[in-house]
Amino acid sequence: SQQGEEDPQALSIQEGENATMNCSYKTSINNLQWYRQNSGRGLVHLILIRSNEREKHSGRLRVTLDTSKKSSSLLITASRAADTASYFCATDADSNYQLIWGAGTKLIIKP
Amino acid sequence: DGGITQSPKYLFRKEGQNVTLSCEQNLNHDAMYWYRQDPGQGLRLIYYSQIVNDFQKGDIAEGYSVSREKKESFPLTVTSAQKNPTAFYLCASSWRQKNEKLFFGSGTQLSVL
Numbered sequence: 278s279q280q281g282e283e284d285p286q287a288l289s290i291q292e293g294e295n296a297t298m299n300c301s302y303k304t305s306i307n308n309l310q311w312y313r314q315n316s317g318r319g320l321v322h323l324i325l326i327r328s329n330e331r332e333k334h335s336g337r338l339r340v341t342l343d344t345s346k347k348s349s350s351l352l353i354t355a356s357r358a359a360d361t362a363s364y365f366c367a368t369d370a371d372s373n374y375q376l377i378w379g380a381g382t383k384l385i386i387k388p
Numbered sequence: 389d390g391g392i393t394q395s396p397k398y399l400f401r402k403e404g405q406n407v408t409l410s411c412e413q414n415l416n417h418d419a420m421y422w423y424r425q426d427p428g429q430g431l432r433l434i435y436y437s438q439i440v441n442d443f444q445k446g447d448i449a450e451g452y453s454v455s456r457e458k459k460e461s462f463p464l465t466v467t468s469a470q471k472n473p474t475a476f477y478l479c480a481s482s483w484r485q486k487n488e489k490l491f492f493g494s495g496t497q498l499s500v501l
Contacts, residue, residue, distance in 0.1 A: 308488065310488065310489070312490075317476075317495070317497075318494055318495065319392075319394075319478055319480075319492030319493050319494045319495050320431075320478070320480075320490070320492045321492070322489045322490060322491070325488055325489060365430060365431070367431075369487045369488075375433050375436070375446065375447075375487070376431075376433075376487055376490070378430035378431040378432075379430050380428065380429050380430045381428075381430060
């Protein structure tokens with residue numbers, strides 16, 4: 278079952294610009310996580326936001342969570358070429374300790 | 389350095405053959421997971437284990453088998469019953485009962501000859 282839906286599917290921006298990607302989900306959650314995946318590599322955990330939090334920052338990353346709209350956004354400020362990757366959201370709604378993953382947003386930073 | 393190691397990076401399977409993907413971690417994590425990733429899609433859970441000698445099926449366990457004889461190791465066997473095995477396989481680990489901050493290996497690309 279796929280709960281997370283990222284939007285857009287692909288995003289191409291100039292280096293230095295901000296990148297925003299969104300994640301929507303269907304059921305109540307305890308937390309939502311964002312991960313990055315470079316091409317042909319494993320995923321790297323970026324940030325976790327709990328259901329009682331509305332915003333969280335980590336370096337150039339800013340994550341918001343709106344539980345009333347069942348959505349989250351990931352903002353990357355001052356993008357760099359190294360930010361080129363796919364970004365996935367994952368929610369923990371499943372009671373069997375399973376994470377539910379979206380299909381990802383492919384971000385391309387043009388130099 | 390603590391981490392999670394998958395091998396091999398590339399693997400080819402012949403018709404009717406079973407193949408085993410290796411996953412080792414030295415993070416002292418109790419929980420380990422196997423995911424399958426198809427192009428342009430999210431991750432789908434194959435199997436997970438929260439403790440040694442115990443594991444549970446995920447959403448797409450058919451055609452796969454696992455073992456967890458040691459805390460550090462969680463090998464995945466893709467059996468001949470899996471008719472569409474071509475995919476990118478990812479192993480991950482985390483603290484027990486903490487489905488948070490998964491650490492991933494670098495993946496194994498399995499292809500059918």
